Amino acid sequence: MPGEAEQPVGPLTRSATRTFFGAPAVDDLDRLDARVAFLGVPTDQGVIIPFIRSGAFAGPRLVRETRTRLRESRPDGASAGWFDIETERHYLEGVRLADCGDVLIAGGDMPLSQARTTAAARKIAQRGAMVVAVGGDHSISFPVGRGVAEAHQMVDVVHIDAHPDFADSIYGSKLQHGSQLRRLFELPTTKRFTALGLRSVDRDQYEDMKRLGVAFASTRAILEEGPRAVVDRLVQPAEKLYVSIDIDVLDSGLVPGTTLPEPGGIAYRQLREMLATIATKGQIVGFDIVETSAAQADLATAMTSAWLIIHFLTAILAP
Numbered sequence: 001m002p003g004e005a006e007q008p009v010g011p012l013t014r015s016a017t018r019t020f021f022g023a024p025a026v027d028d029l030d031r032l033d034a035r036v037a038f039l040g041v042p043t044d045q046g047v048i049i050p051f052i053r054s055g056a057f058a059g060p061r062l063v064r065e066t067r068t069r070l071r072e073s074r075p076d077g078a079s080a081g082w083f084d085i086e087t088e089r090h091y092l093e094g095v096r097l098a099d100c101g102d103v104l105i106a107g108g109d110m111p112l113s114q115a116r117t118t119a120a121a122r123k124i125a126q127r128g129a130m131v132v133a134v135g136g137d138h139s140i141s142f143p144v145g146r147g148v149a150e151a152h153q154m155v156d157v158v159h160i161d162a163h164p165d166f167a168d169s170i171y172g173s174k175l176q177h178g179s180q181l182r183r184l185f186e187l188p189t190t191k192r193f194t195a196l197g198l199r200s201v202d203r204d205q206y207e208d209m210k211r212l213g214v215a216f217a218s219t220r221a222i223l224e225e226g227p228r229a230v231v232d233r234l235v236q237p238a239e240k241l242y243v244s245i246d247i248d249v250l251d252s253g254l255v256p257g258t259t260l261p262e263p264g265g266i267a268y269r270q271l272r273e274m275l276a277t278i279a280t281k282g283q284i285v286g287f288d289i290v291e292t293s294a295a296q297a298d299l300a301t302a303m304t305s306a307w308l309i310i311h312f313l314t315a316i317l318a319p
Helices: 056-065 110-126 138-152 180-186 203-212 219-225 227-234 268-278 299-317
Strands: 036-041 082-084 089-091 097-103 130-135 155-160 190-198 215-218 240-246 283-290
Touching: 036 056, 036 110, 036 138, 056 130, 056 283, 056 299, 082 299, 097 110, 110 130, 110 138, 110 283, 130 138, 130 299, 138 155, 138 180, 138 240, 138 283, 155 180, 155 268, 180 190, 190 219, 190 227, 190 268, 215 219, 215 227, 219 227, 219 268, 227 268, 240 268, 240 299, 268 299, 283 299
Parallel strands: 036 097, 036 130, 130 283, 155 190, 155 240, 190 215, 240 283
Antiparallel strands: 082 089
C-alpha cells in the first residue's frame, strides 16, 4: 500500500513465447533500450468471484496472438510500422518497441504480485520507455500506475471505463478491480483525475467522486457532446499523463469477450477519437488496457484491444 517500505520481491518478469506486435523480447529490464515497452500482467486476482466471471489472466496471451498490420521489426530492431489506408500514411516506422514479457504473478499472494508489477513498471519507466501494460483484470492499474508515477514524480490520470472502479472497498477488499482507481487517486503522485465513459455506477461511488472533486463524464455525455468536446472540457493540459483503458467502455456488442460487458457503450471510432484528443494534452508516460478475457472465446475482443493499442500509440507518437 502507499507509503509501505519496499521489500525484496524476487524475479519480476518472465519472457513471453510470442511478443506484442513482433517487438524484440527483452529479458533483462536493466538493459532495456526502447521508446515503448510492453508489459503483460496476466492476472485476475482482482476479480470479484463468483459474482463476476474470471478469465482476464489470459488477456496478454490473447492480444499477443492477434495478427494486425503492426507485426514486424526491422533488422536493426526498430518497428517496421504499419500503413493506414484511411490517411495514406505509414506510422510507427523506426520506433523502438520492446516486449518485456509478463509479470511473474504470485499465486495466492496479491500484495506480492502487485509489488512485482509496480517494480517492473517503475524500472521500465526509469529506463525512459513508455509503459504499455496489457491485462489482466483492472486491478493492475493501481500497481502499474503507481510504478509509472514513482518514476515520473507526478502524473495526471485519465480513466476510461463503463464503471468508476472508485469503491473504497468491496466485501472488505481495497485492492480488487472495483477499487483500484480509488487507490491510484489517493497516491500523492496523482495530481488530477478524470473518469470518462461511465454508465454503470453505484450511487456511493458517484457521491464519493463528486465529494472528492473527480472530473467525470457519462457515456451519454460523450454520445451527445462528442468525444473531442468532452475531453477538451474535462482533461486539462498536463506535463505527464497516465491513461487506463477498460475495453468495456465500448458497447458490449463490440467486446463480448470482456469481463463485465455493458450495453449502450460508445463505438470504436469514438473511443479512438477520445484517445487521440487525450494524446494532445501532454506527454503520455504510460497506459494500460485491461479486461480482455478468455471467459468467452472471442477473437474480435482481443483484436479490438490490439488495435486500440496501435491507434493510441500512433496518436501519441505520430509527427
